[in-house]
Amino acid sequence: MLMPIPRKKLLIAGLLATVAAVAIGVAIKPATSKLSAPAAIPVRVISVAERDVPRYVSGIGSVLSLHSVVIRPQIDGILTKLLVKEGQLVKAGDLLATIDDRSIRASLDQARAQVAENQAQLQVAEVNLKRYKLLSVDDGVSKQTYDQQQALVNQLKATAQRNQAAIDAAQVQLSYTQIRSPVTGRVGIRTVDEGNFLRMNDAQGLFSVTQIDPIAVEFSLPQQMLPTLQQLISATPPADVNAYIGTDTNGQTGDLLGEGHLTLIDNQINTNTGTIRAKAEFNNARQKLWPGQLVTIRIQTALNKNALVVPPSVVQRGLDQPFVYRVKGDTVESVPVQMVYQDSGLNIIKGVQAGDVLVSDGQSRLKPGASIQVLSDPPALTQNNAAEQPQ
Numbered sequence: 001m002l003m004p005i006p007r008k009k010l011l012i013a014g015l016l017a018t019v020a021a022v023a024i025g026v027a028i029k030p031a032t033s034k035l036s037a038p039a040a041i042p043v044r045v046i047s048v049a050e051r052d053v054p055r056y057v058s059g060i061g062s063v064l065s066l067h068s069v070v071i072r073p074q075i076d077g078i079l080t081k082l083l084v085k086e087g088q089l090v091k092a093g094d095l096l097a098t099i100d101d102r103s104i105r106a107s108l109d110q111a112r113a114q115v116a117e118n119q120a121q122l123q124v125a126e127v128n129l130k131r132y133k134l135l136s137v138d139d140g141v142s143k144q145t146y147d148q149q150q151a152l153v154n155q156l157k158a159t160a161q162r163n164q165a166a167i168d169a170a171q172v173q174l175s176y177t178q179i180r181s182p183v184t185g186r187v188g189i190r191t192v193d194e195g196n197f198l199r200m201n202d203a204q205g206l207f208s209v210t211q212i213d214p215i216a217v218e219f220s221l222p223q224q225m226l227p228t229l230q231q232l233i234s235a236t237p238p239a240d241v242n243a244y245i246g247t248d249t250n251g252q253t254g255d256l257l258g259e260g261h262l263t264l265i266d267n268q269i270n271t272n273t274g275t276i277r278a279k280a281e282f283n284n285a286r287q288k289l290w291p292g293q294l295v296t297i298r299i300q301t302a303l304n305k306n307a308l309v310v311p312p313s314v315v316q317r318g319l320d321q322p323f324v325y326r327v328k329g330d331t332v333e334s335v336p337v338q339m340v341y342q343d344s345g346l347n348i349i350k351g352v353q354a355g356d357v358l359v360s361d362g363q364s365r366l367k368p369g370a371s372i373q374v375l376s377d378p379p380a381l382t383q384n385n386a387a388e389q390p391q
Contacts, residue, residue: 040373043362045327049309050354055302055341057228061219061243063293065212066281067183070205073099073198074176079206086190090181090209097206099198101177108170115163122156129153185211210291213284217243217260219297220275228301229265229278238262241280243289244296254296258282258289262299304341307348314358315339315347324352325359325366327374332359334368 073079077099084096129149135141188208192198198206221229232239238261245254260282269276280297282289289295315322315337322339325332337351352358359366366372 038371040330040371041362041365042375043325043332043359043366043372044375045357046311046314046360048352048354048356048358050306051309053304053307053309053341053346053348054300055304056298057221057225057301058296058298059219059221061217061280061295061297063243063289063291063295064216064218064279065185065210065291066214066216067185067211068208068291069182069185069210070208071096071179071181072202072205073179073200075099075104075173076199077101077177077197079192079194079196079198082190082194082206084187086187086207088187089185089212090187091184092181094181095178096181096187096209097179099177099179101174104170104173104177108167108174111163111166111170115160115167118156118160118163122153122160125149125153125156179206181209183209183211185209212287212291214281215258215284215289215291216263216279216281217241217289217295217297218277218279220270220273220277223269223274223276226265226269226276229262229276232299232301233262233265239299239301241282242298243280243282244298246294246296257295258284304348307340308350308352308354309346309348310358311360312342312344312347314360315342315349316363322349324349325363326352327357327359327372330371331369332366332372 079097080100081098082096083098084090084094090096129146129152132141132146132149136143136146186209188210190207191204192206241260241262243257243260245257260280262278263281264279266277310324314324316324318336321336323334323336326335335351337349340348340350342348359372362372362375
């Protein structure tokens with residue numbers, strides 16, 4: 001015979017059953033959540049841009065003057081006057097300085113006097129020669145006398161030529177007392193003051209005159225660039241060359257100093273460095289380029305028209321070939337691409353279309369078919385930055 005269960009025990013058993021059911025539900029819930037869809041992976045995206053992309057080659061160059069002349073005296077003498085100041089711009093033919101010319105002028109006057117005396121003697125001798133010639137027909141004078149007069153005339157003519165040469169030499173010496181600029185340019189630092197005695201063999205000279213406008217930049221490029229340089233210099237017009245004040249920390253060019261054109265390729269390759277020298281010429285009216293200055297030069301070597309460009313972070317390295325993640329709805333797909341060109345600022349690729357949305361950040365957690373969450377609007381691709389690698 002069964003004994004009745006007390007009500008108190010029944011209540012306790014019911015409570016225990018309820019707690020067990022709740023615990024079982026809690027235990028089942030995490031297991032059920034593990035079977036749900038994985039969370040979306042946050043990424044940033046960018047659209048494939050289509051534009052013309054110029055390619056460049058860059059190098060370090062040195063600014064050179066097309067003409068630089070050390071002004072030296074061509075005769076010995078005292079420097080009487082300096083007519084220009086340091087740093088002054090002068091033109092070719094401008095008077096720069098003068099040297100004491102008194103002794104040379106005295107020599108010139110003496111030579112002129114000798115010429116005048118000789119001319120008078122020559123006139124008398126020629127008159128006598130004509131008279132002797134007429135008399136010699138009737139044997140009025142001997143043949144010997146006539147020949148002697150002819151020799152005297154010839155001697156006086158030779159003396160006249162010698163005296164004229166002395167005048168010309170004195171005039172040349174006199175011109176050397178006025179020192180004129182052989183080129184258009186800027187006067188450098190003066191090394192001699194007025195009153196000093198100058199000598200022709202002084203190596204230091206008075207100062208230099210250096211042409212500033214136009215000006216040149218000499219630079220070296222790898223020997224592999226020779227065919228490209230030959231094409232660029234034979235083009236009409238020759239290739240443009242830009243000069244910059246160096247580079248920034250990101251490898252980009254600094255402030256533009258001048259825009260010139262390629263003018264010369266050296267006639268041989270340096271076997272020690274495997275480079276070839278070239279020269280470009282620049283108009284320099286604003287004098288931003290200065291002789292001896294080191295600059296970065298950049299030459300456009302090619303132009304990719306209608307190129308598909310993306311930032312370097314978009315392209316991923318695969319085992320067989322590069323690939324990108326292309327957004328397809330809320331997921332991504334892997335698309336193999338071909339690298340046409342790459343540099344520090346952009347990549348030119350093939351295998352996608354202009355306007356395709358590609359993942360630019362967050363690829364490390366992705367795989368084909370993964371769900372994504374776009375964190376922001378596609379950033380604009382900057383107009384950078386064309387290639388600065390040898391073509």
